[in-house]
Amino acid sequence: MLTATTCIGWDIGGAHLKVARLAADGSILAATQYATPLWQGLECLHQELEKISRAGNMREVRHGLTMTGELVDLFPDRRAGVDALLHAFVRHFPERDTAVFAGREGFLPVAGARTVAASVASANWLATALCAATRIGHGILVDVGSTTTDLIPIAAHQPCNQGWSDQERLACDELVYTGMVRTPxxxxxxxxxxxxxxxxxxxxxxxxxxxxxxxxxxxxxxxxxxxxxxxxxxxxxxxxxxxxxxxxxxxxxxxxxxxxxxxxxxxxxEQQLLLIERSLAAVRRRMDGGSPILIIGAGAGAFLARKLARRQGCDYLAFADLFASGAASTSDVATCAPAVAVAELVRRMRLQ
Amino acid sequence: MLTATTCIGWDIGGAHLKVARLAADGSILAATQYATPLWQGLECLHQELEKISRAGNMREVRHGLTMTGELVDLFPDRRAGVDALLHAFVRHFPERDTAVFAGREGFLPVAGARTVAASVASANWLATALCAATRIGHGILVDVGSTTTDLIPIAAHQPCNQGWSDQERLACDELVYTGMVRTPxxxxxxxxxxxxxxxxxxxxxxxxxxxxxxxxxxxxxxxxxxxxxxxxxxxxxxxxxxxxxxxxxxxxxxxxxxxxxxxxxxxxxEQQLLLIERSLAAVRRRMDGGSPILIIGAGAGAFLARKLARRQGCDYLAFADLFASGAASTSDVATCAPAVAVAELVRRMRLQ
CATH class of the missing domain: 3.30.420.190 (conserved archaeal protein q6m145)
Incomplete structure (x- = not known):
């Protein structure tokens, strides 16, 4: 049933909170990044969540939530991190309106998500890939973030990643630990x-x-x-x-x-671009050689994805161009891609 | 005039304080390293200096002083760092008994050293090389420390380094920024x-x-x-x-x-050893090709210098073997090489 409900997507990272608000028609009303250095404690996250919950109209809103912040030193392990971040979120937003992205297990209610912490942890790349795959038949999503870069192959409108855990993804070149901002x-x-x-x-x-x-x-x-x-x-x-x-x-x-x-x-x-290019070449080699490759660029460093597409003779599409034009800028949508993605995935669920 | 005076050498680093005590005959009575993380403040240094000044017999002692600790973030620039570290030292030991190593300008009284802070700053590698060169005619001093590695060529009983500043030394391969402990x-x-x-x-x-x-x-x-x-x-x-x-x-x-x-x-x-080996090869290429090369190994990672000597078909000598056997162990002498060196250089000055 189509309602006027808007969807808000949240990507709680270790360094940044990313938030995207989608209208019922799928246009992106806003996409914003906040500094939340979780390794200094949860207080910074609570402050931003509190401010956002006060500022925005939160009636008739569905929330979609993904994260990578469970990785930071603050938490003894990932399970404890996932639990703490879910707890933090539902202090500010209604649990009943919140769907947590649990990777291969899809969206779950908060209580269910707690029991599959390993699936919830660091799954935001898959949300972005799933969202892109609804529009793109064949290509590679290249999301160059502040700290890491995801390279996710898409075929027949499905992510066809080889790796699932961070270690598997580092080993199969779908994760390169290099980014636009934080990389020393x-x-x-x-x-x-x-x-x-x-x-x-x-x-x-x-x-x-x-x-x-x-x-x-x-x-x-x-x-x-x-x-x-x-x-x-x-x-x-x-x-x-x-x-x-x-x-x-x-x-x-x-x-x-x-x-x-x-x-x-x-x-x-150039050395950083070569790092990404080496892994991109490895991912490309595994894909069906016959079809032309489209590179979908996301992240604060999407311009690096665009450069690589040009160098490799690939077509290029900005992640923002998958959406009807809204109020958010292309670069804000790029930076907040996983937040946009979970919002869109939650919106589509409601339309089904 | 030969006296019973002992000499104490001090190397005030950013992470470690190194202290060596030499008998009048040049044998090494003690060589010890203390943790002094200066980036956290000067208090840790004061505490160690205080403890040492209370514990040891400090009559008839001459002090030789070198440093690299002026580099840490605590100080706005190197001049301020040199000044602060000299001030700290003379709060615990008599200024009149202290000679500061000022690189190419030799040893200076504390007041004089303050006026040539750029020469005092990060000169400890030259003290080690000068000391080694009194015993070794031709070779390369390889001092693998906790953070950095110095590769100093010695010819005709003199250091024949090309670089003097850190930037020059990084550019001519006489300084490799890699070490046994702190390197990420x-x-x-x-x-x-x-x-x-x-x-x-x-x-x-x-x-x-x-x-x-x-x-x-x-x-x-x-x-x-x-x-x-x-x-x-x-x-x-x-x-x-x-x-x-x-x-x-x-x-x-x-x-x-x-x-x-x-x-x-x-x-x-092995990757770290290759980093050092690449720079060692560059330093070797500049030396007189006819003479056999002796590698003198120092630092906490002296065993890496020994490995390189074997791989490169070079003779090897431990820095400790330049001295008459004393109470200090070979590895303690290696770790505290610049402190041993300034003590020995001060001792020799008194014998002249």
């Missing part, structure tokens, strides 16, 4: 060209991928909500100072006009 | 073989090099004085649990008997 530079390069020669790089948490894309000008506003590695500012000059430290060097405010830093940032960005 | 695994490998296939690895601070060498059984007691990545224990099972997390997997207490973890640790250790 030391995880990307051990040597870099600088000032006309190659040099060794510090293995310290001095700078992150966000610094790279801030220098190249490719970091979306709102993608980097967290503290920087040295807890200093977020200007290009600040990022250059952090990158300089990776080289054992110092950079001043005037160095923003020095082309060496752009060359350095471009080099490191 | 994500800075060593992006993919590993596990369970018969290659897989991607998490880019998170879940485990460090100490975990690798704890599993292989090569980590010296006392080399790892700091908290582990997850602040949990230091058994082999704890280390395996941390390594498992790097793979997106979980390991239990019984996994210590599973050979896959030893294979994994051995693979990652």
């Amino acid at each position: 530079i030391m995880a990307l390069v051990q040597r870099v060209p600088f000032d006309g020669r190659w040099q060794n790089v510090a293995a310290e948490y001095f700078a992150t991928a966000a610094d790279i894309y801030r220098v190249t000008g490719e970091l979306d506003d709102g993608a980097d909500l967290h503290e920087t590695a040295d807890r200093r500012g977020k200007t290009a000059a600040d990022s250059i100072a952090r990158l300089a430290r990776m080289l054992g060097a110092e950079a001043g405010i005037d160095d923003v006009h020095d082309d060496r830093w752009m060359q350095l940032a471009t080099h490191i960005a | 695994i994500m800075a060593l490998v992006q993919r590993v073989p596990f369970d018969g296939r290659w897989q991607n690895v998490a880019a998170e601070y879940f485990a460090t090099a100490a975990d690798i060498y704890r599993v292989t059984g090569e980590l010296d007691d006392g080399a790892d004085l700091h908290e582990t990545a997850d602040r949990r224990g230091k058994t082999a099972a704890d280390s395996i649990a941390r390594l498992a997390r790097m793979l997106g997997a979980e390991a239990g207490i019984d996994d210590v008997h599973d050979d896959r973890w030893m294979q994994l640790a051995t693979h990652i250790a």
